[in-house]
Amino acid sequence: MEDKLIISGVELGSRLFIGTGKFSSNAKVGECIKASGCSVVTVAVRRIDFETPEENMLNFIPSDCLVMPNTSGARNSRDAVRIARLAREAGCGNWVKIEVISDNKYLLPDNFETVKATEILAKEGFVVLPYMNPDLMVAKALKDAGAAAVMPLGAPIGTNRGIKMKEMIRILIEEIDLPIVVDAGIGRPSHAAEAMEMGAAAVLVNTAIATAHDPVATALAFSFAVKAGRLSFTSGAPVPWQYAKASSPLEGFLDSLN
């Protein structure tokens, strides 16, 4: 059976999503997307600085990629809805990553406002992927509100600390009948593989690629890790065991020399 990731009826060619922030240049973003073969990329919506205008990020994203604007900068559900509507009008389709953050130290998402925004935007026809603090009841509320997938954080944004929320994410994967896309905190390809081995549907990586010494090679490494982790999950990795179990036969030994 083919192992396809389908979100809101769209078949995605890769389980690696890439964020486009913090890169040394926009051109580097395009190179990383191509190297990794990722099929979903996130962007942000910002005021144009008329004094020093920068080129639109969309010009650097291959046309076969699905662009998912985020609502970064939103501090409540009203802001998130406003930004999502602006993003759709700017011509990027109807996918949106809801991000509602009012905590400046850890940048943790406001789950309550995220549910509110999800409900409004899903009703307006958006394909909503909310970034959330992994909590089973909130994930259920997001599903009921019309989310197409949920995006629990592995660790706070930009920390590169790995899947610190592992147990809660495991519960979401087990209990929520939606794709679980682990977002934030993934700092190394091994973290991505770990999330995929747990059964995550996909991972979103930004800082770890953008700030690497060689972002293009790192993006490629992440793509391998995501594929390996997924294959490990679908192939049925054996369960851990407390005591040793010999791999070599326990018979036919030579007599021991004393």
Next chain:
Amino acid sequence: MAIVLNGKVFDTTCPVTIKDLLSLKEMNADRVVVEVNYQIIVKQDWNSFLINDNDQVEVLQFVGGG
């Protein structure tokens, strides 16, 4: 006459259409979005919609983000 453009006071002759305002700012209008007083103005209306004195205008585009 002045409007508030992306959070800064901008002196211009009002009323002005969105299309003319973007030309004035030498902006490539491709894939930008415009909001006037919290209302999105769709591209088809950029030739006709008039920005008036004291209006709050936002011109946005996509940048890198995670």
